[in-house]
Amino acid sequence: MNQPKILIVYGSRYGATADSASRLAHTFRKHDKEVTIVNLEKEKVPMITNYRLVVLGTGIKMDKWNRMAEKFLKLHHNELKKTKFALFVSSGYSRILIHKNDQVTLEKKRKKYITDKIHKYKVDPIAMNVFGGIWDYNKMSSWFRMVMTPFKEELICAGITENPQGTFDTRDFNRIDQWSKDLLQLVDK
C-alpha cells in the first residue's frame, strides 16, 4: 500500500526545534510513514503538494520566529491550504509559565507565536503546539548571558536540571511523543 508521505520543515537557532523535528520523524517512521525532514537554514524545500502532511517547526527568539520558518510560511501558504498542515514552536519560556500557572502570559504568548501567524498567512493547521526549548548559556552573547543569569534560579525551581553544564532543556518529551501520535491519527483520517 502507498503510505502517505510526511514533510517536516524547521528553522532552529539553538537546536531544540531541530531535535524535536527529528523526534517526530522517528515516531512517524516507526509507524511506517515515509518522512522527509528539511532544515530550512540549509536545505531546499521539496514540492509540498506531494505530501499528505506538512509539519512546520520554529524556534522563538525575542518573541520572533526563526527567519527561514517565517519565509517558508510566507512563500508556501497557498500550497499549505491543499494539504494537511501542522505547526509547532519551541519556546524557552513556556515551561516556566506553566510552572507558575501564569495562564494570562501563556495565552498572550500563544497568540503571538501561533494565532497571529495563522491569521496573518491565512492558513488553517489541523494541529498546533507550543513545546519547550533549550536555554544554552554557552551559546548566548555575553550581554544576554549576564541578563539571563538570575533566570537560572527560575529554571531550577521549575525542576529543570542543568545538563550538560550551562544547558537547560525545558522540553517535555512525553508531550512531543503524544503530539506525534495525535498527528498520525489525523494524517490517516
Ligand SMILES: Cc1cc2nc3c(=O)[nH]c(=O)nc-3n(C[C@H](O)[C@H](O)[C@H](O)COP(=O)(O)O)c2cc1C
Ligand atoms: C537570545 C535569546 C532570546 C530568547 N527569547 C525568547 C522569547 O522571547 N520567548 C521564548 O519563549 N523563548 C525565548 N528564548 C528561548 C528559546 O525559545 C529557546 O532557546 C529555544 O530552544 C529556541 O529554539 P531553537 O533551539 O530551535 O533555536 C530565547 C533564547 C535566547 C538565547
